[in-house]
Amino acid sequence: MNTDTLYSKFQHSLQRLELVPGQQLVVALGGGADSQTILDCLNRFRQENPQYAYLAIHLDHHFHPDSPLWAQTIQQSVDDYGMTSHFEDLLFEQQTRVSKEAMGRERRYQRLAALTDDNAVILLGQHRNDQIETFLLQLKRGSGPRGLASMAEVQPFIGQRRLVRPLLDVSKEDILSYAHAHQLTWIEDDTNYDTQIERNYLRHEVIPKIEQRWPQFGHSVLRSAALCAEQDALLDELLADKLNDAWCQNHWLGTGLSVAQLSDYSEPLQRAAIRFWLTRHTDCQRMPSHAQLQEIQQQALNASSDAKVEVRLGAASVYLYAKALWWFKTDTQSPQLYGQGAQLGRPWDRVKWQLTEDQQRQVSIELTTIAQLSTPIKSQKLYQPGRQGGKLLRAWLKQARIPWWLRDDLPVLLVGDWLWLPVCGWLTCTDSSTPPPFKVSFERSG
Known part of the structure; x- marks a missing residue:
């Protein structure tokens, strides 16, 4: 494949997306020849199509000791193109029973969604060789049609976003030829040659031997993946009505x-x-x-x-x-202290809170906000204005039908002896019937 053919494939992949002026096209950069080729192709596409918004994003988990140097190399490439970019360290605490790589991938996807428009097209660098490796890994795990379908060229993502892999049917060799021909700069991660890693073992030890014996093996794998994807899509179509x-x-x-x-x-x-x-x-x-x-x-x-x-x-x-x-x-962030109109973390990112003074009762009260319920509040009976008898907090929350796993992180607004909770409204530790002179409102934001 010559370099013009590779760019034509890239161009055709984007033209099929029915883009609209102003829509955001984002390249997720890792620094390898794959994503650097995507970056170069996107810059060529940008010169031909200035009506779209373009953004390059690099998220660094610091998995490799040289990653800060890699970030500098990637930044220089983006600057040479004059493209808007966002570079960020993305650190996290590893969870038990989840690999560092899997957790990093999930965090990257979450952050990519947060940094992009709701209808953004996010371009990824996976190619033909990656698809073959993914199919074999899924086969080793005993996956069904959905897993064996491997990666889709166009995949629905968070909101109206889409993940797009324009080079999914392009070989690694053709990508390297393009990168050399266009004198691109890229990073060679030495961990890619560690055959203790399953994907690397397939890449360096297994697939070359199979393709030496059966040269059409890769094409057959891609056809099987496509057939599995077709069967899976058909099953979804039939299930949708049922x-x-x-x-x-x-x-x-x-x-x-x-x-x-x-x-x-x-x-x-x-x-x-x-x-x-x-x-x-x-x-x-x-x-x-x-x-x-x-x-x-x-x-x-x-x-x-x-x-x-x-x-x-x-x-x-x-x-x-x-x-x-x-x-x-379940990777919720503890809600931070909030003010008027502030937006909280999940699950409370679905509501916007606002506190306003009751115009009929002008009283100056200093407000304190906390992110979690304290033990004394949980153990005390709480009363609601105009209702007889108090209940423990867990009874109020159960009555309000707040799911059990959300209750410990419920945000609370404290005003003196009063507290305000979603759905429950104002509650107090005393039998006072006069709530604070404030109105609290919240609405779904997503």
């Missing part, structure tokens, strides 16, 4: 899967329904393994009505609550 009655809604949690409806299905259909329901969450980047799927299935159908069921899926969990399954991110 599962209409299985969805349920919750103010805080979005769309859940009814356990009652699930129990009416055959076991294979139950598992298919759970997988399909999870795909409705565009920020659910990790599908359950077969063992996790069976665990969700068994817990949903066999747990008691008051059981607190949670099945972890990377940085998210599937919960059983109110006779339905709910998917929810």
Whole structure:
């Protein structure tokens, strides 16, 4: 493949997206020849199509000791093109039972969404060789059609965003030829040659030997991946109508899967329904393994009505609550102190809070805000204006139908002996019937 052919493939990939003027085209940079080639192609496309917004993003986890030097090299390349960029260190605490690489990937995707417009097109550098490796890794894990479909050229992402892999049918050799021909600068990560890493072992030890024996093996793998993707898309199309009655809604949690409806299905259909329901969450980047799927299935159908069921899926969990399954991110950030109109972290990023004075009762009171409930408040009876008798906080929260795993991080507004909670409103430790002279309002923001 000559370099003009590679750029033509890139160009055609973007032209099929039905872009609109002002839409954001973002390249996610890692510094390798793949993403540097994407960057160069995007710069050529930018010169031909100035009507779009262009952005280059590099997120550094500091997995490698030389990563700060790599960031400088990448920054120089972006500056040479005169393209708007965002470079950022992205550190995190590793969770148990989740690899550093998997956690880093999830954090990168989350941050990419936060840094881009809702309808952004985010360009990734994966290529033909990556697709073959992914297929074989999924095969080793015993994946079904969804896993064997490997990576999609165009993949729905968080909100209306899309992940696009313009070079997915281009070989690594052709990418290197392009990079050399255009005198690009890129980084060679020495860890890419560590064959203790599964993907590297396939890349350097397994695939070359297979292709030496069967030269068409790579093409066959790509065809199988495409057929699996087609079968998976067809299954989703058939399930969409069949599962209409299985969805349920919750103010805080979005769309859940009814356990009652699930129990009416055959076991294979139950598992298919759970997988399909999870795909409705565009920020659910990790599908359950077969063992996790069976665990969700068994817990949903066999747990008691008051059981607190949670099945972890990377940085998210599937919960059983109110006779339905709910998917929810568990890597919540503790809400920070907030002021008027401020927006809190998930799950409270779905609401905007605002405090205003009651114009009929002008009184100056100093307000204090806290992010979490304190133990004394949890152990005391709380009263609501105009209602007889007090209740412990857990009773108020249960009555308000706030899911059990959200209750400990519920944001509270304190004003003297009064506190304000979402849904519950004003509560007090005393039997006072006169709440503070303030109105608190909140609304869904997403």
